[in-house]
Amino acid sequence: MNPKISVIVPIYNVEKYLEKCISSLLDQSFTDFELILVNDGSPDNCGKICDNFKEKDSRITVLHLENGGVCRARNKGMELATGDFYVFVDSDDWVEKDFLKDFVDHIEDDETLIIQDCNRDNDEKSETHFFGFQNKSFVLKEDFGKLFHENAHYVPGGYPWNKIYSAKIIKENNLQFDPAIKLADDEKWNFEYFVHIKKMKFIDKANYHYIYNPGSISNQKRPFDRELTRFEFKTKFFDFALKNYPISETDKKKIIAEVEKHFRINILDRMYKNDVSKEERLSQLKEISKLPNTALQFLQSELKFRKLDYSLLRNRKIHLFDVFKNMRLKLNA
Numbered sequence: 001m002n003p004k005i006s007v008i009v010p011i012y013n014v015e016k017y018l019e020k021c022i023s024s025l026l027d028q029s030f031t032d033f034e035l036i037l038v039n040d041g042s043p044d045n046c047g048k049i050c051d052n053f054k055e056k057d058s059r060i061t062v063l064h065l066e067n068g069g070v071c072r073a074r075n076k077g078m079e080l081a082t083g084d085f086y087v088f089v090d091s092d093d094w095v096e097k098d099f100l101k102d103f104v105d106h107i108e109d110d111e112t113l114i115i116q117d118c119n120r121d122n123d124e125k126s127e128t129h130f131f132g133f134q135n136k137s138f139v140l141k142e143d144f145g146k147l148f149h150e151n152a153h154y155v156p157g158g159y160p161w162n163k164i165y166s167a168k169i170i171k172e173n174n175l176q177f178d179p180a181i182k183l184a185d186d187e188k189w190n191f192e193y194f195v196h197i198k199k200m201k202f203i204d205k206a207n208y209h210y211i212y213n214p215g216s217i218s219n220q221k222r223p224f225d226r227e228l229t230r231f232e233f234k235t236k237f238f239d240f241a242l243k244n245y246p247i248s249e250t251d252k253k254k255i256i257a258e259v260e261k262h263f264r265i266n267i268l269d270r271m272y273k274n275d276v277s278k279e280e281r282l283s284q285l286k287e288i289s290k291l292p293n294t295a296l297q298f299l300q301s302e303l304k305f306r307k308l309d310y311s312l313l314r315n316r317k318i319h320l321f322d323v324f325k326n327m328r329l330k331l332n333a
Contacts, residue, residue: 003107005033005100006083006167009091010073015044017092017211022053024094030101033087035060036077041067046091071177071185074160078176084167088160092211099207103164110166111198112137117206118162126209133202140198144241145251147200148258155200158187162208169196183226184233191233195240224284227266228291234259235295259298264306272325285318 007025011018025035037050037060047064054060061080065073074088087103089095099116106114120127131154138147147155169175173196177189238255241247247255267288271281299310305328312321 002032003084003104004082005030005085005087005104005164006036006077006081007033007087007089007100008036008038008074008077008081009089010038010040010070010077011046011050011091012040012042012067012070012073013044013046014042014092015046015049017094018046018049020094021089021091022049024096024099025089026053026057026059027097028095028100029097030104033059033100034081034083036080037062038073038077039064040070040073041065069179069182071179071181074177075179078170081167086165086167086170087163088165089208090161090210093161094209094211096207096209098205102203102205102207106201106203107164108199108201110168111196112201113194113197113199114164114201114203116162116203116208118159118208118210119206120210120212122212129204129206130210133204135202135204137199137201140200140241141245144245145247148251148255151202158184158190160186160189161210163190165193169193181229183223184229187230188233191237194237224267224270225287227270228284228287231259231263231267232291232295234262235291235298238298239294256298256300260300260310263299272329278322282318282322285313285322288313289316289318 009021009025014021022035022037035057037053039047039050039062041064047062050060050062050064054062063076063080065076078086085103085107087100102116103114115133117129117131117133120130136150138144140147170193173192175189175192177185179185181188238259242252242255270276271284276284293314296310296314299313301307301310309321309325312318312324
């Protein structure tokens with residue numbers, strides 16, 4: 001295959017990093033690509049930097065917008081894209097020379113998703129091959145159980161920047177990033193894309209350098225609404241998988257246990273082990289009770305007290321749930 005690639009870079013307030021990001025993309029060993037720089041109303045010199053690069057390289061398109069968020073910026077970039085496949089790069093990150101080549105060399109068809117490893121960099125060090133992927137492929141209708149065993153903490157997951165997406169799938173299914181979601185938007189995007197593919201192909205190449213900033217919004221302690229959104233998208237994906245892929249009963253139980261663990265640790269424990277007022281807690285329980293039954297069905301456990309908890313939640317008995325939960329916490333204190 002000799003596909004054309006569209007690289008889409010949403011840009012906002014990253015003057016310190018932008019030149020390195022753009023330069024690393026223009027230095028790619030694979031050259032048949034267009035670079036779409038979307039300046040999302042950045043208040044610094046990002047717009048000027050983009051325009052200066054455009055004057056030097058005909059592959060660059062620059063779009064200047066009023067600030068509307070990263071989702072809108074990516075969507076506007078896709079509207080301009082003419083490639084067969086799309087790659088997203090965050091404007092404070094950078095890539096190595098074979099980033100695009102290693103994607104293109106592994107493309108098989110539109111329904112195979114290629115996923116690269118990455119490096120996580122900060123001011124002190126670089127954690128190379130951060131995900132630890134090995135070169136492995138998984139046909140979803142045959143290997144979903146195996147895929148889950150080997151990548152339980154990654155699939156499904158966020159990060160649009162270490163994948164290459166089929167323009168055909170995106171256009172045929174009218175897929176877009178959701179501007180209404182401020183956090184976890186990339187996870188929603190991936191979950192909605194994943195249901196249209198037939199194969200996942202992991203490669204151990206770590207060409208992407210993700211600049212990790214512990215103080216950034218996305219890396220701070222995740223708020224309740226983000227975790228609930230992540231849980232809902234996770235359950236949608238696994239509900240789809242359980243209904244569409246042949247999965248053994250053993251693997252089904254493991255999937256349910258993993259989703260339940262995510263809910264318990266990232267949502268319930270934070271509600272009851274942190275300093276959350278009763279009023280706020282009941283408000284959060286009310287939001288949980290609004291989840292569809294397809295999400296709440298994953299709240300299962302063999303432990304008696306958790307089984308009771310989840311039965312109450314599935315039946316929307318949130319006040320009774322709160323009473324029993326607090327009684328146990330006081331007894332165990």
